[in-house]
Amino acid sequence: MRTLEQELEQLPFTQGLRPEHRALIAGCAKNRAFREGSYVFRTGDPADTFYLLRTGRVALEVYGPTRGALTVQTLGPGDILGWSWLFEPYVTSFDARVVSDTRTVAFDGACLRRKAEEDHELGYQLMRGMAQVFTDRLEATRMQLLDVYGDHAQR
Amino acid sequence: MPSADGQACALVPRAATVGRVWQETHDTWSLELEDTDAPQAQPGQFNMLYAFGVGEVPISFSGDLSDPTRPLHTIRAVGAVTRALCALTPGSSLGVRGPFGVGWPLDAARGGDVVVLAGGIGLAPLRPLLYAALASRGDFGRVVLLYGSRTPADLLYPAELDAWRAASELEVFVTVDAASPEWRGDVGVVTNLVAKAGLDPTRTTAFSCGPEIMMTFCARRLQTLGVPDTKVHVSLERNMKCALGWCGRCQLGSELVCRDGPVLPFAQAAPLMATREL
Numbered sequence: 001m002r003t004l005e006q007e008l009e010q011l012p013f014t015q016g017l018r019p020e021h022r023a024l025i026a027g028c029a030k031n032r033a034f035r036e037g038s039y040v041f042r043t044g045d046p047a048d049t050f051y052l053l054r055t056g057r058v059a060l061e062v063y064g065p066t067r068g069a070l071t072v073q074t075l076g077p078g079d080i081l082g083w084s085w086l087f088e089p090y091v092t093s094f095d096a097r098v099v100s101d102t103r104t105v106a107f108d109g110a111c112l113r114r115k116a117e118e119d120h121e122l123g124y125q126l127m128r129g130m131a132q133v134f135t136d137r138l139e140a141t142r143m144q145l146l147d148v149y150g151d152h153a154q155r
Numbered sequence: 156m157p158s159a160d161g162q163a164c165a166l167v168p169r170a171a172t173v174g175r176v177w178q179e180t181h182d183t184w185s186l187e188l189e190d191t192d193a194p195q196a197q198p199g200q201f202n203m204l205y206a207f208g209v210g211e212v213p214i215s216f217s218g219d220l221s222d223p224t225r226p227l228h229t230i231r232a233v234g235a236v237t238r239a240l241c242a243l244t245p246g247s248s249l250g251v252r253g254p255f256g257v258g259w260p261l262d263a264a265r266g267g268d269v270v271v272l273a274g275g276i277g278l279a280p281l282r283p284l285l286y287a288a289l290a291s292r293g294d295f296g297r298v299v300l301l302y303g304s305r306t307p308a309d310l311l312y313p314a315e316l317d318a319w320r321a322a323s324e325l326e327v328f329v330t331v332d333a334a335s336p337e338w339r340g341d342v343g344v345v346t347n348l349v350a351k352a353g354l355d356p357t358r359t360t361a362f363s364c365g366p367e368i369m370m371t372f373c374a375r376r377l378q379t380l381g382v383p384d385t386k387v388h389v390s391l392e393r394n395m396k397c398a399l400g401w402c403g404r405c406q407l408g409s410e411l412v413c414r415d416g417p418v419l420p421f422a423q424a425a426p427l428m429a430t431r432e433l
Binding site: 061 | 346
């Protein structure tokens with residue numbers, strides 16, 4: 001059985017960290033599993049946890065009163081789930097519905113923030129990794145907003 | 156080089172008949188034609204289809220090309236001509252010229268992995284390439300399809316996607332831009348699939364068709380992985396009229412898309428696609 005530190009060595013978000021930093025944040029982490037159909041969190045819940053997905057699939061959903069739930073993105077193995085734990089007021093903005101049984105490494109958000117404050121090199125590396133995720137997701141969102149498959153070409 | 160007479164003949168449509176028609180999605184139909192005098196076509200090439208009294212448009216081949224006399228075209232009804240073509244019924248006549256253009260260089264991928272990146276209706280011109288790769292499956296390593304669409308209802312050939320998945324000769328990754336909770340597949344843009352597929356950049360030859368923005372983002376993502384632009388091939392769409400490189404309507408810099416394309420290496424196409432004046 002692999003330890004949490006070994007798990008973190010395999011996950012894309014944490015594999016680039018220095019071993020001592022992985023050991024440091026492993027102290028904030030535990031394994032958590034979610035059953036299909038359950039919710040990791042709901043809109044408006046306290047954002048106190050940061051998840052790295054090991055297996056399974058989670059759908060990020062927004063609920064509209066006249067449209068019902070709409071899936072805006074699905075996340076799978078290797079993806080991160082949740083960044084609202086980084087910024088006040090630490091409240092989630094989406095529903096995270098479990099599409100298929102999912103195993104995660106779950107970090108205590110307050111613990112991570114504290115360790116990042118105490119060790120700014122760790123904080124920089126974490127924020128650098130998060131910035132890459134923000135960039136990728138912003139680019140993807142822009143593509144979705146462009147609606148590139150819409151009726152733009154007329155013949 | 157065809158003779159002047161031969162080229163002149165290429166401007167005259169031959170009469171073909173619609174054999175079968177079926178609806179693929181809410182705005183897309185497939186037409187199987189009976190075109191007895193049709194020359195052999197290659198994956199990635201196109202025909203000029205003429206809806207009598209309405210107009211002529213370039214439409215890529217989208218079926219199995221082993222029988223050239225029964226070409227298949229998948230058409231999205233977005234304008235006057237395509238709407239007229241999609242409204243044709245079995246037994247109707249239409250005009251056909253072609254095949255035209257440069258197709259997909261599948262031979263460049265032999266011995267390596269074939270990676271197909273399709274967006275929306277862009278899967279249609281790539282399907283003959285997939286058929287060709289599957290027909291000589293032993294010549295290739297992985298054959299991977301990364302396909303993005305607007306919603307689950309807009310996916311082309313869903314039954315065939317399932318069959319390909321089940322047959323395991325082809326790895327199929329599908330994503331949609333938006334979906335309701337009933338959809339159990341991926342939601343997100345097609346570029347997300349590039350990372351998910353676990354590609355080996357040293358073995359990858361990529362073929363991409365879809366909106367130009369999508370193709371550009373896909374090529375950039377492949378480049379980040381280490382796939383050079385010379386090994387990424389894209390299919391361009393411009394306002395083609397003569398399809399012979401005479402009229403210049405489809406000129407894109409130094410290229411005439413109807414004659415020198417529609418398939419070009421991304422290394423050649425990228426600077427042209429990025430030039431606003433073209």
